Amino acid sequence: MPDDSQGVVGDLILNLERYVRLSGDDRRALTGLKAAPLVDARARGDIVREGDNPTVVRLVVEGWACRYKDLPDGRRQIVGFFIPGDFCDLNVYILQAMDHSIGAITPVKYLAIPPEMLESLTEARPRVAQALLWHELVNNSIQREWLLNIGARSALERMAHLLVELFVRLRAIGKAEGNSCHFPLIQSDLADATGITPVHVNRTLQELRREGLIELRAKRLKILDFERLMRLAMFNPNYLHLDHEGRHLDAND
Amino acid sequence: MPDDSQGVVGDLILNLERYVRLSGDDRRALTGLKAAPLVDARARGDIVREGDNPTVVRLVVEGWACRYKDLPDGRRQIVGFFIPGDFCDLNVYILQAMDHSIGAITPVKYLAIPPEMLESLTEARPRVAQALLWHELVNNSIQREWLLNIGARSALERMAHLLVELFVRLRAIGKAEGNSCHFPLIQSDLADATGITPVHVNRTLQELRREGLIELRAKRLKILDFERLMRLAMFNPNYLHLDHEGRHLDAND
DNA sequence: ACAGCGATTTAATATATGTAAGGGTTTCGC
DNA sequence: GCGAAACCCTTACATATATTAAATCGCTGT
Numbered sequence: 001m002p003d004d005s006q007g008v009v010g011d012l013i014l015n016l017e018r019y020v021r022l023s024g025d026d027r028r029a030l031t032g033l034k035a036a037p038l039v040d041a042r043a044r045g046d047i048v049r050e051g052d053n054p055t056v057v058r059l060v061v062e063g064w065a066c067r068y069k070d071l072p073d074g075r076r077q078i079v080g081f082f083i084p085g086d087f088c089d090l091n092v093y094i095l096q097a098m099d100h101s102i103g104a105i106t107p108v109k110y111l112a113i114p115p116e117m118l119e120s121l122t123e124a125r126p127r128v129a130q131a132l133l134w135h136e137l138v139n140n141s142i143q144r145e146w147l148l149n150i151g152a153r154s155a156l157e158r159m160a161h162l163l164v165e166l167f168v169r170l171r172a173i174g175k176a177e178g179n180s181c182h183f184p185l186i187q188s189d190l191a192d193a194t195g196i197t198p199v200h201v202n203r204t205l206q207e208l209r210r211e212g213l214i215e216l217r218a219k220r221l222k223i224l225d226f227e228r229l230m231r232l233a234m235f236n237p238n239y240l241h242l243d244h245e246g247r248h249l250d251a252n253d
Numbered sequence: 254m255p256d257d258s259q260g261v262v263g264d265l266i267l268n269l270e271r272y273v274r275l276s277g278d279d280r281r282a283l284t285g286l287k288a289a290p291l292v293d294a295r296a297r298g299d300i301v302r303e304g305d306n307p308t309v310v311r312l313v314v315e316g317w318a319c320r321y322k323d324l325p326d327g328r329r330q331i332v333g334f335f336i337p338g339d340f341c342d343l344n345v346y347i348l349q350a351m352d353h354s355i356g357a358i359t360p361v362k363y364l365a366i367p368p369e370m371l372e373s374l375t376e377a378r379p380r381v382a383q384a385l386l387w388h389e390l391v392n393n394s395i396q397r398e399w400l401l402n403i404g405a406r407s408a409l410e411r412m413a414h415l416l417v418e419l420f421v422r423l424r425a426i427g428k429a430e431g432n433s434c435h436f437p438l439i440q441s442d443l444a445d446a447t448g449i450t451p452v453h454v455n456r457t458l459q460e461l462r463r464e465g466l467i468e469l470r471a472k473r474l475k476i477l478d479f480e481r482l483m484r485l486a487m488f489n490p491n492y493l494h495l496d497h498e499g500r501h502l503d504a505n506d
Numbered sequence: 507a508c509a510g511c512g513a514t515t516t517a518a519t520a521t522a523t524g525t526a527a528g529g530g531t532t533t534c535g536c
Numbered sequence: 537g538c539g540a541a542a543c544c545c546t547t548a549c550a551t552a553t554a555t556t557a558a559a560t561c562g563c564t565g566t
Contacts, residue, residue: 050491069401071487077404079397091390099394099492137344141352143396144332148322151330151403151448155553186513195404197554202515218562234324238303239352408523439543450524455545471532 008034008061011085011173016131029125041108048102056112058088063108064184069100078193085173090136106184138241145239150195158194159204160233183221261287261314264338264426269384282378294361301355309365311341316361322353331446338426343389359437391494398492403448411447412457414486436474
């Protein structure tokens with residue numbers, strides 16, 4: 001849970017400060033978002049369904065969620081994960097009917113922010129607007145990398161890539177302890193996200209363990225050899241667009 | 254070639270009017286974009302390379318282009334196609350370093366628009382700004398559908414889906430004649446876009462032909478049974494977000 | 507402590523898709 | 537109009553991943 005001084009929007013601030021340096025006033029303005037209603041969602045339930053016409057923007061405050069699409073015959077593809085500090089639909093609501101669903105992985109707490117509240121925030125604080133735009137563009141970039149991942153990498157490489165990405169993102173909001181982190185995805189989530197079958201996800205994870213690259217049990221992921229895992233995944237951090245801050249990717253910084 | 258009254262930005266206007274009803278002043282303002290330099294790109298050449306730091310926004314005026322990413326070992330994934338009236342990077346340039354490349358499929362003509370020119374346009378014409386935002390969000394939605402396509406559909410379904418999508422988009426800018434259209438993609442383009450192998454693309458196309466669903470030769474695509482092709486692809490037009498105009502998807506309207 | 511259920515693991519088998527290589531055809535530059 | 541590429545197509549074979557099913561593990565709640 002976010003128990004820092006910024007309270008419930010602390011992870012968002014951490015998130016945005018990767019992109020833009022915020023002033024004290026910017027941070028205070030963001031903190032004002034906590035006036036929005038805080039909503040609880042049950043684990044494994046839907047938060048928004050394809051076809052809905054949402055009227056709020058959701059900011060994940062606690063827990064994991066995902067964006068997914070499904071086919072009439074039940075096949076399902078997760079197209080992105082949300083962790084605390086991520087917006088589910090900063091702009092998407094503008095399109096009226098949702099073209100995808102949002103589901104909770106764990107129990108989730110989110111702020112249901114009225115669009116006008118965001119508008120007045122971004123009008124008053126241009127740097128915040130800039131940071132939000134950046135955050136959104138990085139999301140699109142991640143989406144493109146996922147296409148490369150699913151379209152061009154082997155099952156093993158895909159898995160490795162997804163684990164590295166999630167670990168890097170979690171670390172960025174201070175949710176990693178050394179080289180390990182809480183990891184609530186079950187194997188069928190990984191299957192839906194990578195486009196491989198749950199049985200094959202299992203084989204793939206075993207291979208990553210056998211190779212001494214990871215440990216994964218009891219909802220806890222531990223990266224044993226970050227460097228080698230990144231090489232296997234052909235992980236190129238460019239697409240996260242963090243470099244302009246001079247940060248480096250190293251599991252132990 | 255766009256030889257209508259709006260000249261070189263005619264396809265853009267057609268494109269945007271699917272989303273928002275533009276006034277005469279809006280259209281005139283958009284027509285002003287043709288003051289930007291018109292650039293030629295050679296077929297099969299790169300227009301922007303991953304890592305570049307572009308300073309203009311590109312609007313495709315003639316020809317086809319694609320967004321793609323590649324891996325160190327040469328594997329390549331096309332993550333989107335651009336046809337006339339599409340922006341290549343309406344916002345992406347903000348992120349500084351490109352996380353993907355843009356390549357020409359055919360000879361391409363594009364307007365190289367300075368960001369300030371776009372900014373003054375959108376400040377003066379809010380409906381244009383709204384339409385551009387919509388266009389961008391639809392692009393992201395298409396990206397999500399592609400993830401579903403590559404992650405969850407079989408090779409045959411994937412192929413069918415891609416063909417339907419491209420046909421629908423071409424028709425929307427008046428580039429289809431009845432149930433057929435110019436189609437400059439070669440089989441290895443289709444392979445890179447669907448994440449299947451060129452040989453298998455060939456098998457897949459033959460099957461679509463054998464089933465009496467399409468004709469495809471000499472850079473010309475003809476949809477023989479639109480209804481059945483859509484069903485095979487599980488094509489749900491929601492993701493193109495055209496419905497608010499009350500349009501229907503029918504190959505012969 | 508145990509029941510019950512979801513999650514993981516294993517195994518056997520099936521199949522879609524990949525790989526490699528050769529021949530045929532269209533396209534395009536000159 | 538000719539020649540050389542570039543593209544398309546085919547075949548034979550290899551393999552990664554899917555499918556199905558069933559056995560174990562490990563929570564969660566009683």
